[in-house]
Amino acid sequence: MSLIRLTDLLFTGRIAAFRSSRGLSMRRKLVAGNWKMCGSLAQNESLLKAVVAGVAQLPEMDCVVCVPFPYLAQTQQLLSNTAVKWGAQDVHRMDKGAYTGEVAASMLCDFGCSHVIVGHSERRSYFAESSHQVAEKFAAAQKSGLIPILCMGESLEHRETESTETVIAEQLDAVINLVGVQALSKAVVAYEPVWAIGTGKTASPEQAQAVHAFIRQRVAQHDRQVAEGLCILYGGSVKGANAAELFAMPDIDGGLIGGASLVAEDFLAICKAGVIRNPA
Numbered sequence: 169m170s171l172i173r174l175t176d177l178l179f180t181g182r183i184a185a186f187r188s189s190r191g192l193s194m195r196r197k198l199v200a201g202n203w204k205m206c207g208s209l210a211q212n213e214s215l216l217k218a219v220v221a222g223v224a225q226l227p228e229m230d231c232v233v234c235v236p237f238p239y240l241a242q243t244q245q246l247l248s249n250t251a252v253k254w255g256a257q258d259v260h261r262m263d264k265g266a267y268t269g270e271v272a273a274s275m276l277c278d279f280g281c282s283h284v285i286v287g288h289s290e291r292r293s294y295f296a297e298s299s300h301q302v303a304e305k306f307a308a309a310q311k312s313g314l315i316p317i318l319c320m321g322e323s324l325e326h327r328e329t330e331s332t333e334t335v336i337a338e339q340l341d342a343v344i345n346l347v348g349v350q351a352l353s354k355a356v357v358a359y360e361p362v363w364a365i366g367t368g369k370t371a372s373p374e375q376a377q378a379v380h381a382f383i384r385q386r387v388a389q390h391d392r393q394v395a396e397g398l399c400i401l402y403g404g405s406v407k408g409a410n411a412a413e414l415f416a417m418p419d420i421d422g423g424l425i426g427g428a429s430l431v432a433e434d435f436l437a438i439c440k441a442g443v444i445r446n447p448a
């Protein structure tokens with residue numbers, strides 16, 4: 169790491185710590201579940217009921233579950249009038265039309281969704297979604313009033329060749345260039361290093377913090393206020409055992425949880441780590 173980068177990071181860390189010690193950065197923690205292509209009517213029911221009961225005890229944090237499309241009706245039925253919000257894992261860029269198999273943002277709204285994931289690395293790699301296409305999905309989601317959870321992250325090869333920041337910058341800039349930086353005030357960003365997703369290898373809190381600080385700084389170059397309010401989640405093998413140390417970092421505002429979101433006990437342990445209670 170160059171000396172300039174290191175000083176940069178130290179400086180960002182200090183600014184963030186200063187802000188929180190002054191109580192100016194009061195971002196609420198958000199824990200979002202990404203069920204991916206998992207679940208069944210029977211499993212979802214017991215999982216969602218347990219999550220609702222657990223999250224009711226944690227009014228200090230926010231919780232969202234992003235479920236497969238066919239389960240949105242069931243999810244809406246079980247989560248309406250609870251503290252748990254729900255959303256989908258993808259959305260099409262167009263409002264409607266001849267796009268067989270696709271789902272429009274307005275349809276997600278019909279089922280009470282508040283959030284939708286866009287640009288998950290599995291979609292970027294298995295379905296060849298470009299950063300521009302992801303930005304178009306982001307725009308479509310916001311146009312319907314949904315909060316996009318914009319995912320970004322580098323592969324192992326990118327990390328090993330020290331191109332993490334280049335990759336993140338390209339993924340972030342595609343959205344800022346299309347919709348403008350103000351759009352990020354109604355969005356969530358999720359940093360998910362591809363090498364940490366579903367592998368059991370979590371980024372260290374310091375590794376994750378460095379990229380989160382980079383994202384916040386890059387947004388701050390356009391608008392400081394938007395940057396300070398931006399909720400940036402970390403995702404990639406988050407568990408009950410490592411959530412607290414990740415969430416303690418100044419620029420980590422919660423998590424996007426895959427595998428552990430399918431087991432109520434594991435997911436709730438992560439939600440609990442999102443509660444920072446003031447000492448009595």
Ligand code: PGA
Nearest residue numbers: 365366404405425426427
């Ligand atoms: P994981 O997945 O928690 O199973 O690593 C995270 C994600 O892909 O969002």
